[in-house]
Amino acid sequence: MSQKFKSIDELPATIPVFPLEGVLLLPRGQLPLNIFEPRYLKMFEDSLAHGRFLGIIQPAPPKTVEEASGPAKLMQTGCLGRITSFSETDDGRMVVSLTGICRFNVEEELPVTTAYRQVRTNYRPFDSDLIADIGALDVDRDSLLDVVRRYLDANGMTADWDGIEQSGNEALVNSLSIISPYGPQEKQALLEADSLAQRADILIALTEMVLAQMASANGSNDNAMQ
Numbered sequence: 225m226s227q228k229f230k231s232i233d234e235l236p237a238t239i240p241v242f243p244l245e246g247v248l249l250l251p252r253g254q255l256p257l258n259i260f261e262p263r264y265l266k267m268f269e270d271s272l273a274h275g276r277f278l279g280i281i282q283p284a285p286p287k288t289v290e291e292a293s294g295p296a297k298l299m300q301t302g303c304l305g306r307i308t309s310f311s312e313t314d315d316g317r318m319v320v321s322l323t324g325i326c327r328f329n330v331e332e333e334l335p336v337t338t339a340y341r342q343v344r345t346n347y348r349p350f351d352s353d354l355i356a357d358i359g360a361l362d363v364d365r366d367s368l369l370d371v372v373r374r375y376l377d378a379n380g381m382t383a384d385w386d387g388i389e390q391s392g393n394e395a396l397v398n399s400l401s402i403i404s405p406y407g408p409q410e411k412q413a414l415l416e417a418d419s420l421a422q423r424a425d426i427l428i429a430l431t432e433m434v435l436a437q438m439a440s441a442n443g444s445n446d447n448a449m450q
Contacts, residue, residue, distance in 0.1 A: 229354055232347040235304060235326060238334060240267045240342050241279040243296065248411040249280040249303040249324045250398040251353040257320040263339035268307070268318055270338070276307040278322060279343065281330070282408055298343070301416050303327045324398075326353040327415065360393035362421035364428070371431045372400065378438055397424045406430055 229235060242257070242264060249255045259268050271278045281302030286292035305322035312318055327350040334342045352358050369388070376383055388396065401414040401423060410430055417423035 229325060232326060232351045232354065235347055236275060236277050236345070238342055238344050239277050239279045239304060239328075240271060240338070240340050241281050241298065241302060242267070243281055243283045243298060243341065245283055246408045246411055247280060247282070248402050248404075248415055249305050249322060250401060250415065251303070251324045251326055252356060252394065253324040253398040253402050254308075255280065255305065255322045255324070255402060257318075257322055259318040259320055260316070265316075265318060266338070267340040268310075268320065271307060278305050278307060279303065279328065279345070280305055280322065281343075282412060285408070298330055298333060298341075299412060301327060301329055301412070302343075303415065304345070304347070326350055357392060357394045359420040362419065363393040363397060363424045364421070365393055365396070365424075367428055368397065368400070368424050371428050371435070374435060375431050378435060393424075394420055397427065401427055404430070 247255070259265055267278070279302050282299045283296035284299050286296065291297065304325045304327070306325055307320055308323045309321040310318055326347050328345040328347050329349060331344040331346045334344060336342050347353075372383070372388075375381075391399070397420055401411075404411070404414070404427065406414075410426075413426055414423055417426055
């Protein structure tokens with residue numbers, strides 16, 4: 225069961241983090257995780273004993289050869305989640321559902337004796353994340369649905385349009401952002417968007433670029449065949 229938090233003061237000051245490239249968690253969004261590495265299984269067990277909190281954050285791209293050869297640095301911004309369901313498989317994996325709570329900035333990465341990494345957090349720049357549906361009325365829903373429909377058609381894909389139509393703007397934008405096929409840089413831009421409307425605009429722009437590239441590639445192929 226999801227737990228509601230009224231103030232960032234209720235959130236943990238230090239958290240374990242799961243560095244995952246190209247993975248995005250957003251407030252009230254749902255992220256499935258398949259945990260199998262021993263260090264992250266231990267992190268999961270410890271999280272269960274300490275409020276079920278876990279941070280999702282991307283590793284930062286290395287800027288130098290030295291950085292590339294050592295442990296990856298972390299991006300500045302991630303999202304705190306809470307384990308809301310889990311099950312164990314026969315081969316010892318944990319299938320976990322993580323519900324997003326609030327974004328955070330990394331104040332510092334802590335020296336630890338655990339095999340997993342931990343950070344000290346600052347939620348203050350994102351305290352409005354605790355308010356459900358904030359900015360939802362500003363989302364250009366029609367444009368978002370239009371570009372999603374065109375993307376699905378271009379890729380021969382289908383969707384549960386009844387479910388989509390019934391989704392509120394926040395759930396729609398954040399779930400589409402989480403499952404979007406874009407790369408780490410684009411996912412980070414979606415995470416750090418100042419508002420829900422800006423996140424939707426970024427999603428629309430990214431998808432329009434992909435559609436334009438697909439159209440250009442199809443046009444080149446058609447010309448080559450003539």
